[in-house]
Amino acid sequence: MLSILIAVSLNAQDNHLKFKGIPIDGEYKAFAQKLIQKGFKQIESTQDGIVLSGNFMATPGVMVLVYPDPTSKSVSTVSAMIEAGDNWPTIEAKYYDVVDTYKMKYGEPSQRIEEFSVDVHNDDFFRKNALHDGQCNYKSLWETEGGRIVLSMAYFQLRYYIICAYVDEQNVKALRQTIIDDI
Numbered sequence: 001m002l003s004i005l006i007a008v009s010l011n012a013q014d015n016h017l018k019f020k021g022i023p024i025d026g027e028y029k030a031f032a033q034k035l036i037q038k039g040f041k042q043i044e045s046t047q048d049g050i051v052l053s054g055n056f057m058a059t060p061g062v063m064v065l066v067y068p069d070p071t072s073k074s075v076s077t078v079s080a081m082i083e084a085g086d087n088w089p090t091i092e093a094k095y096y097d098v099v100d101t102y103k104m105k106y107g108e109p110s111q112r113i114e115e116f117s118v119d120v121h122n123d124d125f126f127r128k129n130a131l132h133d134g135q136c137n138y139k140s141l142w143e144t145e146g147g148r149i150v151l152s153m154a155y156f157q158l159r160y161y162i163i164c165a166y167v168d169e170q171n172v173k174a175l176r177q178t179i180i181d182d183i
Contacts, residue, residue: 017146017168019078020056024147024168028068028075040064056080056164057101069175076171080164084153088124091131091160092138095153098162099140102151109140109151131155147172 016023022034032050036042040054049067056062059082067077084094103109117135120126130136132155142149147169154161 015146016170017144017149017166019080019166024075024078024166024171026075027073028066029073031075031078032066035064035066057082057098059083069171069178071178072174074171074174076168076175078166081154081156081161082164084160084162086160088128088131091128091153091162095138095151095162098164099151102140102142102149102164106142106144106149110143111139111141113137113139128160131160146170 016025018024020035020038022031022038024031028050029045032040032042032045032052035052035054038054040052042050043053043063044051049065052064052066053061054064056064057080061083063081065077065079065081066075067079068074069076082094082098084091099109115137116127116130117137118126118130118133120130127136131153134155136153138153140151148165148167150163150165150167152163152165154163
């Protein structure tokens with residue numbers, strides 16, 4: 001009976017979402033250090049997180065952001081920012097390429113949104129401007145055993161990106177419980 005409880009307990013500890021094979025668990029600086037051991041370079045570190053640069057999805061120079069839970073400082077979210085080009089057909093093609101790659105590993109997304117909050121007149125120039133202005137909502141969501149993976153498009157610091165965000169469910173639940181305990 002004790003061995004069954006130990007096995008169940010160990011299995012529960014292994015249900016963290018993984019980024020580059022590393023469980024999204026533990027102190028965020030220690031998680032970033034594991035990425036550095038895999039060849040990433042630290043670009044910036046603040047109380048809000050750590051920015052690194054390295055190879056992701058066979059693409060060099062991808063920015064990776066490691067976000068901590070503000071109270072416990074354990075890693076809760078890891079986001080990779082893949083440059084997507086500077087015109088709508090290239091950005092959209094990159095998005096679909098990344099989505100197709102994730103589908104190979106995780107299957108069909110549980111949710112997919114591809115819409116604009118403004119009229120884009122069926123024109124690539126207007127689509128790109130909508131993305132630039134935050135009026136483009138392209139997202140694909142996978143619910144996995146360990147958490148959520150969300151792919152989206154974004155404009156940030158004069159560049160267009162495909163964002164691959166990994167949100168660990170166990171750490172989000174722990175943060176939620178801390179918040180509930182406070183009230």
